[in-house]
Amino acid sequence: MTDPLDSIPPAGELPAETTRGFPWRGVLEGVAWALLVAAFVIGQIAARPDYEKMLQQALPGETLARSDANDTLPFVYRIEGMDDVVIIADGEGYGGPLVVGVRARRTEDGGRLAEALMLSHKESPAFMERLHRGNFFRQFGGKDVSDNFSVGDDVDSVSGATGSARGLTSAMRDAVHLGAVNHLKLEPTWQQPGWNFGVNEGVLVLLFVLAFIAGYRKDKIGKYAGISVTVGALVFVGFYANASLSLASIAGIFMGYIPSPRQHPMWWIMMIGVLGSIVAMGRNIYCQRLCPFMVVQDLAQKISGVKLKIDSRFQRRARTLIFSLSWVALMLIFLTAHPALGSYEPFAMMFSLEGLGIQWYILPASLLGSLFVPRFWCQLFCPVGLYLNEIVRLRRKIRTAFSRKAVGGN
Numbered sequence: 001m002t003d004p005l006d007s008i009p010p011a012g013e014l015p016a017e018t019t020r021g022f023p024w025r026g027v028l029e030g031v032a033w034a035l036l037v038a039a040f041v042i043g044q045i046a047a048r049p050d051y052e053k054m055l056q057q058a059l060p061g062e063t064l065a066r067s068d069a070n071d072t073l074p075f076v077y078r079i080e081g082m083d084d085v086v087i088i089a090d091g092e093g094y095g096g097p098l099v100v101g102v103r104a105r106r107t108e109d110g111g112r113l114a115e116a117l118m119l120s121h122k123e124s125p126a127f128m129e130r131l132h133r134g135n136f137f138r139q140f141g142g143k144d145v146s147d148n149f150s151v152g153d154d155v156d157s158v159s160g161a162t163g164s165a166r167g168l169t170s171a172m173r174d175a176v177h178l179g180a181v182n183h184l185k186l187e188p189t190w191q192q193p194g195w196n197f198g199v200n201e202g203v204l205v206l207l208f209v210l211a212f213i214a215g216y217r218k219d220k221i222g223k224y225a226g227i228s229v230t231v232g233a234l235v236f237v238g239f240y241a242n243a244s245l246s247l248a249s250i251a252g253i254f255m256g257y258i259p260s261p262r263q264h265p266m267w268w269i270m271m272i273g274v275l276g277s278i279v280a281m282g283r284n285i286y287c288q289r290l291c292p293f294m295v296v297q298d299l300a301q302k303i304s305g306v307k308l309k310i311d312s313r314f315q316r317r318a319r320t321l322i323f324s325l326s327w328v329a330l331m332l333i334f335l336t337a338h339p340a341l342g343s344y345e346p347f348a349m350m351f352s353l354e355g356l357g358i359q360w361y362i363l364p365a366s367l368l369g370s371l372f373v374p375r376f377w378c379q380l381f382c383p384v385g386l387y388l389n390e391i392v393r394l395r396r397k398i399r400t401a402f403s404r405k406a407v408g409g410n
Contacts, residue, residue, distance in 0.1 A: 036331065046337065051075055070182065100175065124340040125354070145176050148173075211225075230298075237292045247383045251334070346366050
């Protein structure tokens with residue numbers, strides 16, 4: 001099966017009479033790249049956390065005094081006039097770094113949590129909304145400081161936001177256990193967290209295996225594997241795990257927001273599977289088989305039975321349109337240092353019914369277009385598909401160059 005995005009030719013070259021004049025295209029591309037770099041630098045500088053300010057905003061009216069017991073994170077603050085302390089710790093969520101505050105108080109047998117404070121995060125608003133609706137934060141109130149603080153053990157996750165739940169729980173665990181040892185002088189009795197590799201991760205690995213089989217075998221085994229991947233991509237990757245790749249995923253990598261493999265193995269399985277298939281086999285397996293929104297578009301096509309062809313002249317300009325849209329989104333992402341805020345793809349709106357601003361308009365427009373044009377979003381608007389296919393093309397060029405060099409050397 002060929003990748004439909006591979007059929008999109010490179011951006012059309014300017015006519016000869018235009019290229020002889022001033023190189024406007026090159027100048028515009030240079031300015032665009034310079035602005036992206038500037039936005040990245042500005043965003044990173046502005047994103048440096050002010051922990052005390054974060055805490056004061058979360059606890060207005062309280063007088064805080066930082067303890068000198070620890071010079072690095074986790075920091076400890078005492079609340080004047082009370083026996084409570086607040087411990088600040090950072091962690092790695094699914095979308096990037098996060099900062100939590102844990103308010104605790106001493107008891108006769110040790111200490112207990114009063115509340116958990118979300119101070120800063122880079123998670124998708126849809127994920128955080130699920131955590132709040134699922135009362136994720138409330139369950140920490142009253143917990144003993146000697147608990148394990150492990151998702152799936154003594155902490156309940158929320159369906160569709162497991163990655164975010166793990167990152168938040170990890171930061172809270174670091175904060176609480178530091179306070180238990182340094183301030184309450186308790187001996188560690190809690191279990192150290194292991195690898196979070198379970199059924200969900202196994203299902204994702206299986207889907208990649210089936211996708212490879214479906215892509216290379218043309219017999220019944222390949223056919224059944226393809227059907228299984230289609231169902232799995234829609235149900236598991238889309239609706240259950242909500243793990244679609246997005247522009248935020250790509251931008252997060254460039255910003256260094258790489259989750260811990262111990263806490264977020266699903267993220268690593270997805271990235272290794274997608275990029276590994278490109279590097280090793282030159283195949284964009286994600287867009288060909290595993291993208292749940294691709295499955296939705298194919299279902300829309302089957303419902304309508306209409307297959308309009310996009311004019312080749314417009315199709316040649318589709319890459320420029322996608323680059324332009326993604327450039328605006330990347331500028332917002334880099335300036336805010338928050339990948340989820342610049343993601344305009346309709347995936348979150350489609351699979352969780354929770355979106356931001358423009359996503360409420362993009363989703364119905366994409367579905368309507370898919371009724372008439374095969375993989376409408378993929379061909380005309382999808383930044384992930386374009387960038388993955390650009391990596392495929394780059395691999396082909398490199399391989400061709402090496403082949404020519406080898407032939408020339410002989």
